[in-house]
Amino acid sequence: MARSTRTHRPGDFHYLVLRANAGRRLFPQTEDFADFAALVARHIEGCHIRLLAFCWVAEEACFALQVSSAPLGKFVQRVAGQHAQRINRRAGVRGHVFRQRYRAVAVTEPQLPLLVSHLHLMPVRLGLAAEPAEYPWSSHRAYLGVQRLSWVTTEPVLQWLRGAARGGPDAYLGFMREQIERRGALAAARGASSPADEEREFLRSLAPVARRGSADLEALDRLIERVAACLNVGRDELQSRSRRRALSLGRAVIAWHATRSGAAKLSDVARHLGRHPSTLSIAIERYRLRRPQLFGERLDDLSNESLMARPSRPAPEREG
Numbered sequence: 001m002a003r004s005t006r007t008h009r010p011g012d013f014h015y016l017v018l019r020a021n022a023g024r025r026l027f028p029q030t031e032d033f034a035d036f037a038a039l040v041a042r043h044i045e046g047c048h049i050r051l052l053a054f055c056w057v058a059e060e061a062c063f064a065l066q067v068s069s070a071p072l073g074k075f076v077q078r079v080a081g082q083h084a085q086r087i088n089r090r091a092g093v094r095g096h097v098f099r100q101r102y103r104a105v106a107v108t109e110p111q112l113p114l115l116v117s118h119l120h121l122m123p124v125r126l127g128l129a130a131e132p133a134e135y136p137w138s139s140h141r142a143y144l145g146v147q148r149l150s151w152v153t154t155e156p157v158l159q160w161l162r163g164a165a166r167g168g169p170d171a172y173l174g175f176m177r178e179q180i181e182r183r184g185a186l187a188a189a190r191g192a193s194s195p196a197d198e199e200r201e202f203l204r205s206l207a208p209v210a211r212r213g214s215a216d217l218e219a220l221d222r223l224i225e226r227v228a229a230c231l232n233v234g235r236d237e238l239q240s241r242s243r244r245r246a247l248s249l250g251r252a253v254i255a256w257h258a259t260r261s262g263a264a265k266l267s268d269v270a271r272h273l274g275r276h277p278s279t280l281s282i283a284i285e286r287y288r289l290r291r292p293q294l295f296g297e298r299l300d301d302l303s304n305e306s307l308m309a310r311p312s313r314p315a316p317e318r319e320g
Helices: 031-046 072-091 109-120 140-144 155-162 168-190 195-205 217-231 245-261 266-273 277-290 304-308
Strands: 013-019 050-057 060-066 103-107
Touching (some): 013 109, 103 109, 109 168, 217 266
Antiparallel strands (some): 013 060, 013 103, 050 060
């Protein structure tokens, strides 16, 4: 049976799980955790990913993260590939360290606190620690404010918890206590569950992210017309084979806002503009660094002046 195609949508939140291949361990030695952390820190920056939380154990590495222009698979390929090469080289063996198919579940922003608590309680579920703060290879202590990890972004979850009339680490600590009490009440009501059962239950509890149907072609057409007007070009030029810098920028802006708003998937935009999805993805990644004001949340920020302004550093004349 063919595997389902993974859908990339800039701005989406994901629960990512990388598992060890049968008979292998992701972290055979203690120092492997620190080496893996350095890899993760390097590649979340290179892939423009926000890492919101993590927990790593011997046979599993779990993350809560938000993707940007680069597909999640790019991050997985770099981190898992380089980590596996280092472990195999040191042991003098060959073969897969990670399972070839990783798990990535899209979650909504309101689900992030639950996902973070699920990750930070993982060592307790597995019997590796009596409480989350005892385990060194999770982001729990960063949320408490007692450990600084510059490559972990705690603010989105803490902001969400502050909306519940709490504040900062205290909000997080209170939420974690609630989750621990809830877990204890469930265990008392139905008996102890295995970690695998708790994981399956958690995945079922995640309200499925609504699958988008066909593209909203009217909204996509309006976006194309708006960008064409701001650039003072015809929409036929945006849909042409020309690779002029202004047109490349316009296509990147269209693709970003169409996918962010849910009007269309990247593949739909690519089809509409007569480009390849990877070309648009590369253009988004390039121009988001040089023209960040065009890639915000609000379409209203688009104007003739903002599109026509010179970038902060020279951009290539041609798109990839």
